[in-house]
Amino acid sequence: MNKKNRTLQKPTKERIFDESLDLFSKKGYEAVSVREIAREVGIRESSIYNHYKNKEAILDAIIDYFKIELATSGTPQEDNEALIDQGPEVFFEVGAKTYIDRINTPKMEKIWRLVSIETYHNEKIKRFFKKELLEEPIRGWEEIFNLMIEKNLIKPVNPRTLAYEYFSFVIYLFFEYFILEYDEDFESFMDLALEKMTNHTEFLLQAIKV
Amino acid sequence: MNKKNRTLQKPTKERIFDESLDLFSKKGYEAVSVREIAREVGIRESSIYNHYKNKEAILDAIIDYFKIELATSGTPQEDNEALIDQGPEVFFEVGAKTYIDRINTPKMEKIWRLVSIETYHNEKIKRFFKKELLEEPIRGWEEIFNLMIEKNLIKPVNPRTLAYEYFSFVIYLFFEYFILEYDEDFESFMDLALEKMTNHTEFLLQAIKV
DNA sequence: GTCTATACTTCGATAGAC
DNA sequence: GTCTATCGAAGTATAGAC
Numbered sequence: 001m002n003k004k005n006r007t008l009q010k011p012t013k014e015r016i017f018d019e020s021l022d023l024f025s026k027k028g029y030e031a032v033s034v035r036e037i038a039r040e041v042g043i044r045e046s047s048i049y050n051h052y053k054n055k056e057a058i059l060d061a062i063i064d065y066f067k068i069e070l071a072t073s074g075t076p077q078e079d080n081e082a083l084i085d086q087g088p089e090v091f092f093e094v095g096a097k098t099y100i101d102r103i104n105t106p107k108m109e110k111i112w113r114l115v116s117i118e119t120y121h122n123e124k125i126k127r128f129f130k131k132e133l134l135e136e137p138i139r140g141w142e143e144i145f146n147l148m149i150e151k152n153l154i155k156p157v158n159p160r161t162l163a164y165e166y167f168s169f170v171i172y173l174f175f176e177y178f179i180l181e182y183d184e185d186f187e188s189f190m191d192l193a194l195e196k197m198t199n200h201t202e203f204l205l206q207a208i209k210v
Numbered sequence: 211m212n213k214k215n216r217t218l219q220k221p222t223k224e225r226i227f228d229e230s231l232d233l234f235s236k237k238g239y240e241a242v243s244v245r246e247i248a249r250e251v252g253i254r255e256s257s258i259y260n261h262y263k264n265k266e267a268i269l270d271a272i273i274d275y276f277k278i279e280l281a282t283s284g285t286p287q288e289d290n291e292a293l294i295d296q297g298p299e300v301f302f303e304v305g306a307k308t309y310i311d312r313i314n315t316p317k318m319e320k321i322w323r324l325v326s327i328e329t330y331h332n333e334k335i336k337r338f339f340k341k342e343l344l345e346e347p348i349r350g351w352e353e354i355f356n357l358m359i360e361k362n363l364i365k366p367v368n369p370r371t372l373a374y375e376y377f378s379f380v381i382y383l384f385f386e387y388f389i390l391e392y393d394e395d396f397e398s399f400m401d402l403a404l405e406k407m408t409n410h411t412e413f414l415l416q417a418i419k420v
Numbered sequence: 421g422t423c424t425a426t427a428c429t430t431c432g433a434t435a436g437a438c
Numbered sequence: 439g440t441c442t443a444t445c446g447a448a449g450t451a452t453a454g455a456c
Contacts, residue, residue, distance in 0.1 A: 421456105422455105422456085423454100423455080423456075424453105424454090424455080424456100425452105425453090425454090425455105426451105426452085426453085427450105427451085427452075427453095428449100428450090428451085428452100429448100429449075429450080429451100430447105430448085430449075430450100431446100431447080431448075431449085432445105432446095432447090432448105433444105433445085433446095433447105434443105434444085434445080434446105435442105435444085435445100436441100436442090436443095437440105437441080437442080437443105438439105438440085438441075438442100
């Protein structure tokens, strides 16, 4: 490849990252060989090791990227306080937007899929999922519902119960999409998922409104 | 091994089944080798092939066993009709009992775990999960809620929405247990899960009671 | 039905030339 | 930084003796 073409292309390390993510998210980490990654990138497998220590290091890089992207997305904690006074409707809307924003690029969508399918047997991913994608959001929503109750915006139901009521449905939708229907059409799934989520929040709202 | 000991022992085919299930549910299908199964059973790997055509045939046998066990458990359809008149409380109780019954033996618990972790990348298991463990129950619960509305036992909320409200939480609990917390203590998880499920059904009940 | 022996394949990873 | 060449380990599966 001449110099001109090379300057037009992404660096090899980034191409390894992208192709690995593509393959991992489609087939699972174990089912993808280093040879296969190399073939897709267009280099020999031994050249991979000039960029990453081993296969696992590629996975680690992907997870690190995911953590950083998640950390810089979503609503800042301080804004929550101001939003709460506007009532639960606004909050559910912002909440839904936050989750959608987090899968809004093809890259992030692939990593979500990868995290979903590898959680069960990669200890690092599992701990990350439990802590950052389950316990932390539940805790956050509990706090939000608690404040709403204090401000008399909703009925005084146990805020932890409400957090589970709201968030278990989100987890369910993620499960449905990334585990069971990932191959199918994204657009039509998303339409249906949004409709389900709307029904869910409307039901919840109806149940707790003062 | 002499004849007396052999008669006291399970047939080799059953021991292959049991050890395979044990290993698959702990480590995942791909991560278990035929050699490893053979070692646990106490025979050579080549002897496995006298009982099962190949590794995949063992998995198929496990899934078949699971299907049969599921089909013969649970509440018969006809009984539903009679139960509905007793109101939603009774139904939620029976529903919870049904799901618990289905993981009530160590063998069934292991298969649940196996199905949960292999769904993402075994096409047969995925189709089975989607159809029998998700769509069919949702459809069943929709029908139940629909009848309750007709009999004026609950508020006239969209029965499909109610089915999702109820059942997405069940899926969530299964996900939490089999994917995220399987290693941990079953008893203490079960206590917490039952408490969560009780909170959930109480909340739902409160929201839809006439 | 179990054994030994082995064929055959694929994997991750390294050494060293260029 | 990429290549050729190759290693050792591990995998599934089969043939044939007992």
